[in-house]
Amino acid sequence: MQDTIFKVGLIGLGSMGRNHLRVLSMLKGFELAFVADADAQVAANAGDIHGVPGVVDPTPLLPDVDAVVICTPTVTHAQYIRLAAAHVKNIFVEKPLTATLGEAREIAVLAEERGLNLQVGFIERFNPAVLALKTVLERTERVISLDFTRTNKVSARITDVDVVTDLMIHDIDLALYLNGPARSVAAHGFGHGSMVDFASALITHENGQFSRIQASRVTDKKIRQITGTCVDMYVDCDLLSKEILIHRQSQVNESGSLPYTISAIQETVAIAPQEALLSELQSFMAMCRDPATAARVPGIEASVAAMEICAQIQAEV
Incomplete structure (x- = not known):
């Protein structure tokens, strides 16, 4: 498993999303599979630069990836987690987990039901x-x-x-x-x-x-x-x-x-x-390889608390 290459999709290319794109594109162990953004031109440009599809709707591409990183506006986090969870177990989402506490508790139930490995982007921990x-x-x-x-x-x-x-x-x-x-x-x-x-x-x-x-x-x-x-x-x-x-x-x-x-x-x-972001994504990769390491990263329980x-x-x- 140590040499496994995980195909990862990135959803959201705002300020934080571009930082994730920079690190993901050079991180050994991850292979960037697609980028997605609500702005079609932004997505297309980023896709062209990195040689991957740049799309608005990532749904058709999700069945072919091993992990997803979500950096969209907070109000859309729950929506994209549900979308990704239908196809992928390894999910990273920027903090906060969701826009409301009620949504966070719903996602916690979903994560338990689907057996998700979900890390929340509390970057200061790193x-x-x-x-x-x-x-x-x-x-x-x-x-x-x-x-x-x-x-x-x-x-x-x-x-x-x-x-x-x-x-x-x-x-x-x-x-x-x-x-x-x-x-x-x-x-x-x-x-x-x-x-x-x-x-x-x-x-x-x-x-x-x-x-x-x-x-x-x-x-x-x-x-x-x-x-x-x-x-x-x-x-x-x-x-x-x-x-x-x-x-x-x-x-x-x-x-x-x-x-x-x-x-x-x-x-x-x-x-x-x-670099904290590098350490954070390395911990996400470690969790993808070995779900037992999930206890070492900020996840659902920490985010809901x-x-x-x-x-x-x-x-x-």
Whole structure:
């Protein structure tokens, strides 16, 4: 199975879809079989460049592929998952899984019935800074609270979901990934009409730890940051620059036994460069080869859990 080449179809050639196309076209183990987009010209152009069919309707081509990657607008995710599931077991869909929690639960039932191997595009799980942070937190004496900040200016390409489903869901998933299942959620926010543009939430986890999450689309400054307060250290993780700083508690020479006093200790964690999207699609390929590895990737269960918290936050806001 290690040498198996999987034929993969890509549906959706927007900004994220083009990134997937770039990686899929050079990833050993995947053979691009077709590209599809609602814009016939966009699909045809991409197909010509990569030497594969470029279509609007992928339905006739689905029986001949082993896997499908879905990067269409959120409101169409459920539609395309159902379409692909009629022919293919291996499905990757960009986050969020679906536009609504109800649809997500329906897809969860479908996935169980069809035995789907379904991965959801929570790309920050594959950010090398997050992977390093998880190791750091596993070695601390105790995590008290994690703070997540994610800001962006309003995107012209994201018009179908609010800041909670667009941005905050990444950190909700990370909060559950790093701190465990949630016990309760409290939130407040700001928006225009029914579209939330700023949200702040406090998640209390079942293990007694806390996650404070803030997401905004009303600022031009782009921030992707996680900070951790632990009993024995403070951790500052920048997801953009891929940097982690650890601030240890000061050591005071109260007895006078040492000729010096350490007032602060700061450590820098070395992080090896790695493209998160490449790692993410490599994990999808591994799942295609061996479904037993599905437990290592964000799938249906993780996505529904994150969307349940999104729904609670949106209701409170």
